[in-house]
Amino acid sequence: MRFQLKNVTRRFGNNIAVDSVNVDIPHGQMVGVIGRSGAGKSTLLRMINRLADPTSGSIHFGDSEVSGLRGKALRNWQRDCAMIFQQFNLVPRLDVLTNVMLGRLNHRSTTLSLLGIFTYEERLMAIAALERLGIEQTAMQPAGTLSGGQQQRVAIARALMQGPKMILADEPIASLDPLNAKIVMDALRDINEREGITVITNLHTLDTARHYCERIIGMAAGKVVFDGSPDELTAAAVQEIYGADKHGAGIDESMTSTSINVANLPTGETASPPASAKSMALARH
Ligand SMILES: Nc1ncnc2c1ncn2[C@@H]1O[C@H](COP(=O)(O)OP(=O)(O)OP(=O)(O)O)[C@@H](O)[C@H]1O
Ligand SMILES: [Mg+2]
Numbered sequence: 001m002r003f004q005l006k007n008v009t010r011r012f013g014n015n016i017a018v019d020s021v022n023v024d025i026p027h028g029q030m031v032g033v034i035g036r037s038g039a040g041k042s043t044l045l046r047m048i049n050r051l052a053d054p055t056s057g058s059i060h061f062g063d064s065e066v067s068g069l070r071g072k073a074l075r076n077w078q079r080d081c082a083m084i085f086q087q088f089n090l091v092p093r094l095d096v097l098t099n100v101m102l103g104r105l106n107h108r109s110t111t112l113s114l115l116g117i118f119t120y121e122e123r124l125m126a127i128a129a130l131e132r133l134g135i136e137q138t139a140m141q142p143a144g145t146l147s148g149g150q151q152q153r154v155a156i157a158r159a160l161m162q163g164p165k166m167i168l169a170d171e172p173i174a175s176l177d178p179l180n181a182k183i184v185m186d187a188l189r190d191i192n193e194r195e196g197i198t199v200i201t202n203l204h205t206l207d208t209a210r211h212y213c214e215r216i217i218g219m220a221a222g223k224v225v226f227d228g229s230p231d232e233l234t235a236a237a238v239q240e241i242y243g244a245d246k247h248g249a250g251i252d253e254s255m256t257s258t259s260i261n262v263a264n265l266p267t268g269e270t271a272s273p274p275a276s277a278k279s280m281a282l283a284r285h
Helices: 041-048 071-080 096-107 110-114 120-132 148-161 178-195 206-212 235-242 275-284
Strands: 003-012 015-025 030-035 056-061 081-085 166-170 198-202 215-220 223-228
Touching (some): 015 223, 030 041, 030 178, 030 235, 041 166, 041 198, 071 081, 071 096, 081 148, 120 148, 166 178, 178 198, 215 235, 223 235
Parallel strands (some): 030 198, 030 215, 166 198
Antiparallel strands (some): 003 015, 003 056
16 A cells, blocks of 8 residues: 655744655665755654654655544554564563564554463464574564664564564664664565565665665655666765765765675574473463
């Protein structure tokens, strides 16, 4: 389903964080949002998920106006567009499997969720999601004991449990080393390609956006100043997005790069699970 932002503006006092943004995204695109710190990238994503509301303008998904949803319809929307954060937002003392199953919260009754009662099907789903991300062996560990890269994969597994139509990721790899960054971006791309789920991700490195995203939206001071394919993102466009520094010097693209060639890194951990991981996880829950 088509996703649209129509003239969306968000003010904080006199500060315009997002300024008259118009974007039209067909279902299944992989979109990268880039721009300097303070350009409005996070505010834009938060409005899509309705963690923040536009001051004016409207947001649409298919025939429904997302920006007007209330109550149950709003909760359903927040289930349909899963959010992934730089800092993972897991419950550190809960085991990984439970963290992943928490992705089902909006699918079930609050009482059952509060009691921590999950069905056999939900456990199987959670394990399958962990297996897909190559971390099923961590199922019984407290989430807080995992490495950053593993935690972000748990967050992606939790997002998958929501059965989302769209995944929003706010700098999902900003706290990760290059290898883990590649594993996480590969996972997002795989979900985009195999499930056809739209992915919109804020990224602070241009080379990552170029490598993974078919469409790049460049923001500067709240406005969309570029919207096109990586090929169309010329040096002049990069200059407009990131601007000149205070000495008037132009930006060099390497300044926003990870300095490691993502194409040359090994592929993600796809080791098959230890035979006991699944049975253990099922037995313990
Ligand atoms: N809750 C808030 N209250 C006041 N101002 C805010 C709030 N959230 C964001 N802003 C302001 O809105 C502008 C855009 O912020 P935003 O966090 O969206 O930028 P960003 O592009 O995500 O930056 P970064 O790359 O540093 O994450 C900034 O000037 C910021 O100070
Ligand atoms: Mg941000």
